[in-house]
Each structure stands twice: as structure tokens, then as C-alpha cells.
Amino acid sequence: MMNKKIELLAPAGDLEKAKTAIRFGADAVYLGGKRFSLRSRASNFEIEDIAKACEFAKIHGANIHVTVNMIPHEEDLEGIEEYLMTLERIGVKAIIVASVAIIEIAKRVAPGLEIHLSTQMSTTNLPAIEFYRLLGADRVVLARECNIEQVKYIAQHAPLSIEAFIHGGMCVNYSGRCTLSNQMTFRDANRGGCAQSCRWKYHLFKDGKELSHPECLFSMSSKDLMAVDYVYDMMASNVASLKIEGRMKTNYYIATVVKTYRMLIDEIAACGTNLSPQRLAYYRQEIAKAENRPCADGFYGGLPTNKTHLYGVNGSGVTHDFVGVVLSYDKEKKLAKIQSRNVFKINDELEVFGPHITDEPFTVTRIIDQDGQDIISSNRPMAEVFVPIDFNVEPLDMIRRR
Ligand code: SF4
Incomplete structure (x- = not known):
């Protein structure tokens, strides 16, 4: 069942x-x-x-x-x-x-x-x-x-x-049964100290000749x-x-x-x-x-192959930037107070997600600073600004940009 x-x-x-x-x-x-x-x-x-x-x-x-x-x-x-x-x-x-x-x-x-x-x-x-x-x-x-x-x-x-x-x-080793970190850094992986040494970049040599490319060094990281x-x-x-x-x-x-x-x-x-x-x-x-x-999919689909490993890079597949957090929302004025976490500017296409809202898009039409002045971008981390949003949002909802 x-x-x-x-x-x-x-x-x-x-x-x-x-x-x-x-x-x-x-x-x-x-x-x-x-x-x-x-x-x-x-x-x-x-x-x-x-x-x-x-x-x-x-x-x-x-x-x-x-x-x-x-x-x-x-x-x-x-x-x-x-x-x-x-x-x-x-x-x-x-x-x-x-x-x-x-x-x-x-x-x-x-x-x-x-x-x-x-x-x-x-x-x-x-x-x-x-x-x-x-x-x-x-x-x-x-x-x-x-x-x-x-x-x-x-x-x-x-x-x-x-x-x-x-x-x-x-x-890359059997979960936790690994002493790479212990060997490399004297930090014991099984006592809370793993330095993730497998993900470091390594120069690979064979018979004194470097196999790795200097611009793409070898690492042992699993996806x-x-x-x-x-x-x-x-x-x-x-x-x-x-x-x-x-x-x-x-x-x-x-x-x-x-x-x-x-x-x-x-x-x-x-x-x-x-x-x-x-x-x-x-x-x-x-x-x-x-x-x-x-x-x-790790081991769920069977033994991992070379496709489940990252040999040369740690990779970056993120498609959206975290832009800010909603601090409050004035329903009458349809104005959200936002704490900036990344730069955003007028005309940016953003979306809100939260416990009660899923991927609701909006366009930034105004940004108003703490002094009530219109600004064209919010570029100071943790700055608190006001932005019109014409649907209800809640404190601690998050805002991101594709
Ligand atoms: S060094 Fe890598 S493989 Fe070893 S325990 Fe840490 S994360 Fe796992």
C-alpha cells in the first residue's frame, strides 16, 4: 500500500x-x-x-x-x-x-x-x-x-x-568509509571533519608526465x-x-x-x-x-557509470539566481518590502515562490529605497527596498530570476 x-x-x-x-x-x-x-x-x-x-x-x-x-x-x-x-x-x-x-x-x-x-x-x-x-x-x-x-x-x-x-x-567512496580527508588534512571524516578532499583539483602524473590539462585538473567528485x-x-x-x-x-x-x-x-x-x-x-x-x-540518480538505477561522475569540474547547473526575501507586504498599496540578496533592476523578470505560492512571475516596474527615492537597481546586499507586486505575497517568500 x-x-x-x-x-x-x-x-x-x-x-x-x-x-x-x-x-x-x-x-x-x-x-x-x-x-x-x-x-x-x-x-x-x-x-x-x-x-x-x-x-x-x-x-x-x-x-x-x-x-x-x-x-x-x-x-x-x-x-x-x-x-x-x-x-x-x-x-x-x-x-x-x-x-x-x-x-x-x-x-x-x-x-x-x-x-x-x-x-x-x-x-x-x-x-x-x-x-x-x-x-x-x-x-x-x-x-x-x-x-x-x-x-x-x-x-x-x-x-x-x-x-x-x-x-x-x-x-565517491563508500559513504563515509573514507580516509582521504584524514590523509590530506588530518581532519577525520568520521569525526565530523571531512574536508571533501575528493573534490579538490589534482594534477595527474604518469611516469613523470602530466596527464591532466592545466586548465581542467582532475577531481573525483560524484554528481x-x-x-x-x-x-x-x-x-x-x-x-x-x-x-x-x-x-x-x-x-x-x-x-x-x-x-x-x-x-x-x-x-x-x-x-x-x-x-x-x-x-x-x-x-x-x-x-x-x-x-x-x-x-x-546515484545508485538507484544500478551501478554508477562515468556519466555520474565529475572528473574535471565541479560544475554549475543552476538556472535561477536568488534575488531577495519578502519582509512584508502592504495589500492596499500592493507594495512588497524586500531584502536584497543579489542585484536586480527595473524591467527584470522575477518570480516569487513560497509555502503558499509557486513560481508567480512579475516584472520590476519600480524600486523605492528606504528614503522613498526611486532607484534603477538594488545593488547593495541586504538593502531593504520597496517593489510593487500586484498579487499577495507573504513574509519570507523568496524571489528569484531566471
Ligand atoms: S573526502 Fe569525499 S569521498 Fe571521502 S568522506 Fe569526504 S566527501 Fe566522502
């Missing part, structure tokens, strides 16, 4: 992004504290911020998951009990873990927290899931290295709920995952949660990707069938408005 209530799980690197993800349609947000988390360098979450995220999520009927997914060495465990008890007390729903030590501690000191097995555990089969169930796990995040038939089979037969990635970065074409399969096979990767991504990226998958899930749930190729293409185009890396 189709899981029409499938969870859309979004990343957040700070409190503003957590709120954005929830406003734009995420059912749950995962974030990391400053300790005990991979990507700890990307996190701005002190306990107070996690508590605020929990309060905001509760008001909007969403949940907060916290990554506690480092592979801890002995000294890393100091303070973990207090940390887990605090997470439970402030209303965190689940922790995402990659260590049996942390599972054992959480079950003992914070039994109200759900235990979600991180993708770092590289789970690709049912016996492993059964073992984690016996340890007390509530959910398993499948390895990105499963193909879609394996995801479907596991989700239909697993004794625990299953979470699968639908969007975001991939590792990002985009699983628009597989969301129906996952819903139809009872996957519990669809996960977007990217705690280091921008607010605009989070808003765009979350809203797109929200619309896609809701449309599939309403139809009860997969969508036409045209509708799926529409959703891929929506994501391309913020996705600045080329995308592929």
Missing part, C-alpha cells in the same frame, strides 16, 4: 534554515550540534538553538532529529550522557547514530529518543536491520549504495521503518543525487522517510529543494500513481533553479 504520509526530512545548518525547511514543507528536520556529529564544522546549533528548533517544529507539527553520528574514540564520549538527556528533555524526536556505544548509552539514559541508524552504518540488507532492531533501533537509513529494487524489497520486508536519500551529495524519478517507487513500497542531504547548503537551496519534493510527494499521493514524464521533468527543472551541481 502506498505511504501517502511519507516523511520529508530536510537538513538544516542553522536555526534559520530549520525554520525555512519546515515553512516550505518538511515534516522533519535533521541538524547537528557542535559535538558528537559528523559535519560538526557545518553546524551552528548550540543546545539553545536546538531547543528553539524543537519549539518551532512543534508549533508546525514537525519533528527535529539530531545527528549524533560520529565514530567516537574513547575521549570523544565525555559528556555524551548529559547531551543525550538534554536532547530528550528539550523535545528532540530522534537521534541519528553510527556507533553501538552511543546506542547503548542513549537506551540507558534517554530512552524517549528514537534511535535512527545513520547511513554511515552502510546498511544494505535485512539481517543487518534485524540485528539493529535487537539493539533497540527504531529506523534505519539505508546506504546510498542500494539500487531502487533493493530499497523497495528492504522497505517492504524490514522489521523497522526505512529512510532513504532522495537528494544531495554523494561520496549529486536527484531521485525525482524514484519517489513514487519509494512511496509505493512503504519507505517511511525521504531524506535530503545538505546541512551546509543555503537557505534558498533548502527552500527550493524542500518545496519541490513537497509538491512532488503531494501530487503522487493525490494521484495514487506515478506521474507523467512531463510532470517529472517539471520537478527536475524546479530543483535546477537552486541546484548548483549537476545531478544523477
Whole structure:
């Protein structure tokens, strides 16, 4: 039976992004504290911020998951009990873990927290899931290295709920089981320090002769995952949660990707069938408005080929610029107050998107500065200006330009 209530799980690197993800349609947000988390360098979450995220999520009927997914060495465990008890007390729903030590501690000191097995555990089969169930796990995040038939089979037969990635970065190595960063920078990928050394540019030599072109050096980056074409399969096979990767991504990226998958899930749930190729293409185009890396279907379509890798470039496929955020809207004057994030000018063709508005276009006919003076362009980042828009917009709606 189709899981029409499938969870859309979004990343957040700070409190503003957590709120954005929830406003734009995420059912749950995962974030990391400053300790005990991979990507700890990307996190701005002190306990107070996690508590605020929990309060905001509760008001909007969403949940907060916290990554506690480092592979801890002995000294890393100091303070973990207090940390887990605090997470439970402030209303965190689940922790995402990659260590049996942390599972054992959480079950003992914070039994109200759900235990979600991180993708770092590289789970690709049912016996492993059964073992984690016996340890007390509530959910398993499948390895990105499963193909879609394996995801479907596991989700239909697993004794625990299953979470699968639908969007975001991939590792060229088996997710997280990589010491490239450790070797290159002494930053431990499994203790939150990955420097993404695979994406650096390398000079390739053979027998003392350089193989790489000086203007197109070699890198080992995978294309990002985009699983628009597989969301129906996952819903139809009872996957519990669809996960977007990217705690280091921008607010605009989070808003765009979350809203797109929200619309896609809701449309599939309403139809009860997969969508036409045209509708799926529409959703891929929506994501391309913020996705600045080329995308592929990862392992879902089978073993990745050379077409899923970026050997020479990191690539840039973004089709739209983020221009600004709506701060307020005067319905009588039909005038929006906008905080600029990128240059825009008179006659620009822009579009608004938000939780309650999708790609509504308008032309910039006037720009009025804070002193009430007409200007021809808004070219100062974070400047607040007034722009006529003849349809209703809401605070925190976003504006972009093709
Ligand atoms: S260096 Fe690259 S492949 Fe290795 S863990 Fe980091 S992102 Fe993954």
C-alpha cells in the first residue's frame, strides 16, 4: 500500500534554515550540534538553538532529529550522557547514530529518543536491520549504495521503518568509509571533519608526465543525487522517510529543494500513481533553479557509470539566481518590502515562490529605497527596498530570476 504520509526530512545548518525547511514543507528536520556529529564544522546549533528548533517544529507539527553520528574514540564520549538527556528533555524526536556505544548509552539514559541508524552504518540488507532492531533501533537509513529494487524489497520486508536519500551529495567512496580527508588534512571524516578532499583539483602524473590539462585538473567528485524519478517507487513500497542531504547548503537551496519534493510527494499521493514524464521533468527543472551541481540518480538505477561522475569540474547547473526575501507586504498599496540578496533592476523578470505560492512571475516596474527615492537597481546586499507586486505575497517568500 502506498505511504501517502511519507516523511520529508530536510537538513538544516542553522536555526534559520530549520525554520525555512519546515515553512516550505518538511515534516522533519535533521541538524547537528557542535559535538558528537559528523559535519560538526557545518553546524551552528548550540543546545539553545536546538531547543528553539524543537519549539518551532512543534508549533508546525514537525519533528527535529539530531545527528549524533560520529565514530567516537574513547575521549570523544565525555559528556555524551548529559547531551543525550538534554536532547530528550528539550523535545528532540530522534537521534541519528553510527556507533553501538552511543546506542547503548542513549537506551540507558534517554530512552524517549528514537534511535535512527545513520547511513554511515552502510546498511544494505535485512539481517543487518534485524540485528539493529535487537539493539533497540527504531529506523534505519539505508546506504546510498542500494539500487531502487533493493530499497523497495528492504522497505517492504524490514522489521523497522526505512529512510532513504532522495537528494544531495554523494561520496565517491563508500559513504563515509573514507580516509582521504584524514590523509590530506588530518581532519577525520568520521569525526565530523571531512574536508571533501575528493573534490579538490589534482594534477595527474604518469611516469613523470602530466596527464591532466592545466586548465581542467582532475577531481573525483560524484554528481549529486536527484531521485525525482524514484519517489513514487519509494512511496509505493512503504519507505517511511525521504531524506535530503545538505546541512551546509543555503537557505534558498533548502527552500527550493524542500518545496519541490513537497509538491512532488503531494501530487503522487493525490494521484495514487506515478506521474507523467512531463510532470517529472517539471520537478527536475524546479530543483535546477537552486541546484548548483549537476545531478544523477546515484545508485538507484544500478551501478554508477562515468556519466555520474565529475572528473574535471565541479560544475554549475543552476538556472535561477536568488534575488531577495519578502519582509512584508502592504495589500492596499500592493507594495512588497524586500531584502536584497543579489542585484536586480527595473524591467527584470522575477518570480516569487513560497509555502503558499509557486513560481508567480512579475516584472520590476519600480524600486523605492528606504528614503522613498526611486532607484534603477538594488545593488547593495541586504538593502531593504520597496517593489510593487500586484498579487499577495507573504513574509519570507523568496524571489528569484531566471
Ligand atoms: S573526502 Fe569525499 S569521498 Fe571521502 S568522506 Fe569526504 S566527501 Fe566522502
